Amino acid sequence: MAASAQAKRFLDGVYENLLRFLPARDVEQEARDTARTAAEVIATHLPGQSAEAVASFEQRLADLYRSFGEPISKYESRYDFNMVMHVATLLEERTRQAGWPVPDRPLLATMPTGQINAMTLVVPGTDEHLVLFEDQLFLFAHLAAKAVTEVLPFDQNEDGSVGFSLDEGQIAAKIAQRPEVANRFAEMIIGYLAKGRPGAAPQWVQERIPATLTSILVDSAEMFVLGHEYAHISLGHLGERRPVSRFNGTEAADPEEIRYSQAQEIMADIRGLELMMRAQFGRYDVALSYGGADLYFSMSDLLDRAVSLLRHGEEGRTTYTTHPPPAARREVLRQVLTKSVPDDQGQSALQMAGQIQSIVEMLWNGVRGSLLNAHRKGARPLALWKD
Numbered sequence: 001m002a003a004s005a006q007a008k009r010f011l012d013g014v015y016e017n018l019l020r021f022l023p024a025r026d027v028e029q030e031a032r033d034t035a036r037t038a039a040e041v042i043a044t045h046l047p048g049q050s051a052e053a054v055a056s057f058e059q060r061l062a063d064l065y066r067s068f069g070e071p072i073s074k075y076e077s078r079y080d081f082n083m084v085m086h087v088a089t090l091l092e093e094r095t096r097q098a099g100w101p102v103p104d105r106p107l108l109a110t111m112p113t114g115q116i117n118a119m120t121l122v123v124p125g126t127d128e129h130l131v132l133f134e135d136q137l138f139l140f141a142h143l144a145a146k147a148v149t150e151v152l153p154f155d156q157n158e159d160g161s162v163g164f165s166l167d168e169g170q171i172a173a174k175i176a177q178r179p180e181v182a183n184r185f186a187e188m189i190i191g192y193l194a195k196g197r198p199g200a201a202p203q204w205v206q207e208r209i210p211a212t213l214t215s216i217l218v219d220s221a222e223m224f225v226l227g228h229e230y231a232h233i234s235l236g237h238l239g240e241r242r243p244v245s246r247f248n249g250t251e252a253a254d255p256e257e258i259r260y261s262q263a264q265e266i267m268a269d270i271r272g273l274e275l276m277m278r279a280q281f282g283r284y285d286v287a288l289s290y291g292g293a294d295l296y297f298s299m300s301d302l303l304d305r306a307v308s309l310l311r312h313g314e315e316g317r318t319t320y321t322t323h324p325p326p327a328a329r330r331e332v333l334r335q336v337l338t339k340s341v342p343d344d345q346g347q348s349a350l351q352m353a354g355q356i357q358s359i360v361e362m363l364w365n366g367v368r369g370s371l372l373n374a375h376r377k378g379a380r381p382l383a384l385w386k387d
Helices: 005-019 027-045 051-067 078-097 137-150 168-177 179-195 208-234 262-280 286-312 326-340 343-376
Strands: 107-111 119-122 129-134 154-156 162-164 240-243 256-259
Touching: 005 107, 005 129, 051 078, 078 107, 078 137, 078 208, 078 262, 129 137, 137 179, 137 208, 137 286, 137 343, 154 208, 168 179, 168 343, 179 286, 179 343, 208 262, 208 286, 262 286, 262 326, 286 326, 286 343, 326 343
Parallel strands: 107 129
Antiparallel strands: 119 129, 119 256, 154 162, 240 256
């Protein structure tokens, strides 16, 4: 489905309004951040391959991206647009291969929305809906997963298989041994909230084994986020139209957002989980397939607390209107998962999810002090971030 000329003008206008309230973009630095992340992903998927093999892979990826066409807005990052379209394509292909119907793809776009949940805008004067994703969401998911997997102890067996330890004592000891991980995590959060770019923080390259787990978790998280939006469509959710003045663009009236009820959001979470698990079926076991979706909610919860702490100097100032609190959504998914898979697989998935949540909380303990110190020095999140 192609966007109309009116949709393009509308989204350009929304972008122009938003860019007035954001720091000036360093396009060259963003390109370097993107190239570094892409190099990490390629190294994970093609370990030890020749330069020719890597070049061939990059060419195939470039050809794939060209097939996605142009972003809707001229201000939209092509990389961000390609990432969303790539994940959407994979989700559709994998779920259809698993025998599940997938609704027609909606109009997808990315922009700095100031919220981790996707949002849907109505193009004024038309029946077109634009599903907008936070433009740094996938990079944020990648960097958050890196921090988690970097402190997850593992052993490589003689047969080449890898076993990850979920022992909380071992994890705490590794975090204590690697204080730079918590520091990088804090820098990433502050860079995201204060500059709009998690990639503004200093980066590091992971070794192959934790990098592979990072890739799996990110794959799961991305599939779930897209699956949630497809679920709203397949479930026939209509929602209510509400004006969004902060996104006011070139149209005379404020843009309208489609807001779903909290019950509809939970229903979309459940159907989105089903789509994601179908897409991951046969690729990873249940625990790994589910882990990224659970991490997504743990990080959403942490980001809400971080916004409140950096803006007000205290946690707990976040209010929830449409989407239920991330922790509540995470608990629903866990209950649904355990009723949908054999007991041993469900318990294994819950154990891994619980330890990932514990790692996030342990890292948060290190982040809290850095954020409070930044708040005292006058740092504040961008006005775009809601609390």
